[in-house]
Amino acid sequence: MNSSKILEITELTTCFDTPEGLVRAVDGVSLVIESGRTLGVLGESGCGKSVTALSVMGLLPKPQGRISSGSIYFQGKDLVRKSPRTLRALRGSEMAMIFQEPMTSLNPVYTVGEQIAEAFTIHEHLPKKLGLQKARETLFQVGIPSPEQRIHEYPHQLSGGMRQRIMIAMAMACRPKLLIADEPSTALDVTIQAQILDLMLNLQEETGMSIMMITHDLGVVAEMSDHLAVMYAGKVVECAPVDVIFNAPGHPYTLGLMRSIPRPGRKFSSGKQALAEIPGIVPGLIDPPPGCLFAPRCDRAFERCRLEMPPLFNLKDQSGSSHGVRCWLAESMAQQPATQGGRT
Amino acid sequence: MLNAAPPLLHVDGLKKHFPIKKGLLTKTVGHVFAVDGVDLFIRPGETLGLVGESGCGKSTVGRCILRLYDPTQGRICFQGNDVAAIQGRDLIRFRTQVQMVFQDPYASLNPRMRVREIVGEAIRVHKLHPGRSWREQTAHLLREVGLSPDQMDRYAHEFSGGQRQRIGVARALAMQPKLIVADEPVSALDVSIQAQVLNLLDRLKERFELSYLVIAHDLGVVEHISDRIGVMYLGRIMETASDRDLYQKPLHPYTQALLSAVPKAEAGQRRKRRALLQGDVPSPINPPPGCRFHTRCPEAQSECRNIHPAMIEITPGHQVACHKYAEGGKDCP
Numbered sequence: 001m002n003s004s005k006i007l008e009i010t011e012l013t014t015c016f017d018t019p020e021g022l023v024r025a026v027d028g029v030s031l032v033i034e035s036g037r038t039l040g041v042l043g044e045s046g047c048g049k050s051v052t053a054l055s056v057m058g059l060l061p062k063p064q065g066r067i068s069s070g071s072i073y074f075q076g077k078d079l080v081r082k083s084p085r086t087l088r089a090l091r092g093s094e095m096a097m098i099f100q101e102p103m104t105s106l107n108p109v110y111t112v113g114e115q116i117a118e119a120f121t122i123h124e125h126l127p128k129k130l131g132l133q134k135a136r137e138t139l140f141q142v143g144i145p146s147p148e149q150r151i152h153e154y155p156h157q158l159s160g161g162m163r164q165r166i167m168i169a170m171a172m173a174c175r176p177k178l179l180i181a182d183e184p185s186t187a188l189d190v191t192i193q194a195q196i197l198d199l200m201l202n203l204q205e206e207t208g209m210s211i212m213m214i215t216h217d218l219g220v221v222a223e224m225s226d227h228l229a230v231m232y233a234g235k236v237v238e239c240a241p242v243d244v245i246f247n248a249p250g251h252p253y254t255l256g257l258m259r260s261i262p263r264p265g266r267k268f269s270s271g272k273q274a275l276a277e278i279p280g281i282v283p284g285l286i287d288p289p290p291g292c293l294f295a296p297r298c299d300r301a302f303e304r305c306r307l308e309m310p311p312l313f314n315l316k317d318q319s320g321s322s323h324g325v326r327c328w329l330a331e332s333m334a335q336q337p338a339t340q341g342g343r344t
Numbered sequence: 345m346l347n348a349a350p351p352l353l354h355v356d357g358l359k360k361h362f363p364i365k366k367g368l369l370t371k372t373v374g375h376v377f378a379v380d381g382v383d384l385f386i387r388p389g390e391t392l393g394l395v396g397e398s399g400c401g402k403s404t405v406g407r408c409i410l411r412l413y414d415p416t417q418g419r420i421c422f423q424g425n426d427v428a429a430i431q432g433r434d435l436i437r438f439r440t441q442v443q444m445v446f447q448d449p450y451a452s453l454n455p456r457m458r459v460r461e462i463v464g465e466a467i468r469v470h471k472l473h474p475g476r477s478w479r480e481q482t483a484h485l486l487r488e489v490g491l492s493p494d495q496m497d498r499y500a501h502e503f504s505g506g507q508r509q510r511i512g513v514a515r516a517l518a519m520q521p522k523l524i525v526a527d528e529p530v531s532a533l534d535v536s537i538q539a540q541v542l543n544l545l546d547r548l549k550e551r552f553e554l555s556y557l558v559i560a561h562d563l564g565v566v567e568h569i570s571d572r573i574g575v576m577y578l579g580r581i582m583e584t585a586s587d588r589d590l591y592q593k594p595l596h597p598y599t600q601a602l603l604s605a606v607p608k609a610e611a612g613q614r615r616k617r618r619a620l621l622q623g624d625v626p627s628p629i630n631p632p633p634g635c636r637f638h639t640r641c642p643e644a645q646s647e648c649r650n651i652h653p654a655m656i657e658i659t660p661g662h663q664v665a666c667h668k669y670a671e672g673g674k675d676c677p
Contacts, residue, residue, distance in 0.1 A: 044534040044536060159624045161624055189397035189625075190397070191397065191605045191620075192624065194607075195621075195622070197607070201615055216535055217535075217609075218609035219608055219613075222608060222610060222611070222613040222614070223608070223613045243612060243614070246611035246612075256536065257536060258609065260536055261535060261539070262542065262567065262569075263564050264564050264603065265567075265591050267567070267587075274543045275539035275543055275568065277536075281537070
């Protein structure tokens, strides 16, 4: 079913030159997003989830960051080989991105109407007046009350939730096929977060767009995504349909994450106990040791884990969906190493 | 858990209004009603959680208790003494007994000081632990919070976020406090590190017979660590209950909305809609009259728009400020 893949990342490696040395922020990541579906990318800070997104968008900081190998096929075209000019034409029209902190991603000296209208004047070559007209419609679409007033306001006049709606309106202006959302609700309060997540689900239903949802929040992933890729230290360590992972996490890191979050109500069903900790900290990515990068923190690590990096093993479960796990413990349960990660 | 001991801390009718100043003569043009009538108490050995969204005044309550802010109105009593009236040597003593752990472990440690200075400075200044050198005592504290005494001569930037938060906790512990106010102690940390710090706080509470006021926006964190929880909204407490009651029988429509808005990390949650509340929190400069929550409340009646609901007790220890329950409860003292 090649036709339904909107995005296919294969063995992507993205490096950064730093004064301390070369950092492989993303190291051999493969992900697939099918059209109309949502892929959740879960991980902690520094795991490479945002760098993966920036690689897709062609927004890596230059000159330190570069894609050193791999391919990113978006609608059949390899973005790695496209010129900056072609990427610029795709950004904002075919694919769009929203960021965690809406205040720093909006331009403080333009009204929100002007900023949204820009998408129409640049990509659809509409005159400015018509662009503003369309901006008003887009604001209405993202649930902003009295849009005819709001388009004349500046970002600082709006609340955090409103600003994130403006960001979504800008991203949705040209009806992109793919929306990359990098921690879109992390800076917001829970009641506002619920509104923004609902809005994204509604827009996806209306437009049929695909979403790459980058977050550190297991709850957001459970609610938003069809498939889930868990990243650790620049690699995908587990990927499967979201319910498969929540029912039977295959990687010790995923399991550790699930056990370590305090969930409302759990202490009453199973008695108050200390949270399960993942000991230690995320390793530095300069000169990483051989073997599995999670091994120093893993309570189930054995000799081989410290010597050899495990491939992504493919566990076939009853439903037939693929379940990739990068762990030597999964070897005995897998038929053969998976060739592809993050399939949705 | 009913504990009959007299409260360690008692806050009564606390108000903190910040003036808004404008113009050349800095004329006061209005007030931010950050905290507007908060009552709470903490018993010895108890953890009280204060939960609420940004701007609800929960941090201001914490800072008033530490006497970092002078309250506009109301009384704060610590071990029976009015905090606002403490002076001289008693104030120095008070400062050692109430300590704070801050949210941002990157901003709350002096980058020019070594760990031994950060943790040990106060031990030297206050001449605590006679008969033991401050260096020994610092090493002991570092071990207690899970750091190695070998790291004593390092600077804060050489540590990860979770380790820095441990240093912040050691600094607070150095004063042998009775009460620690922890303002968002884990929200700046990664998920896998949060559990480490929460467990540490829990363990130290037993070991040093501490009481905590934990201020956080994350319901999961607050509920995990607290014995009782107060839910704040726009400067007022809407509901207080034991952790169990609050989770199993939330009464206030705001508490219910908060609980339902938290995304659940489990299978089968996909595409569930849960936004019960529309709109934003109103500005604390112009708080709505009547119940502060009525502008977003799905169950608001006409009286909610005009009359501020009093705190009433529904079951022992479970109090709510909502007109909905006016019939069933009895007035709080």
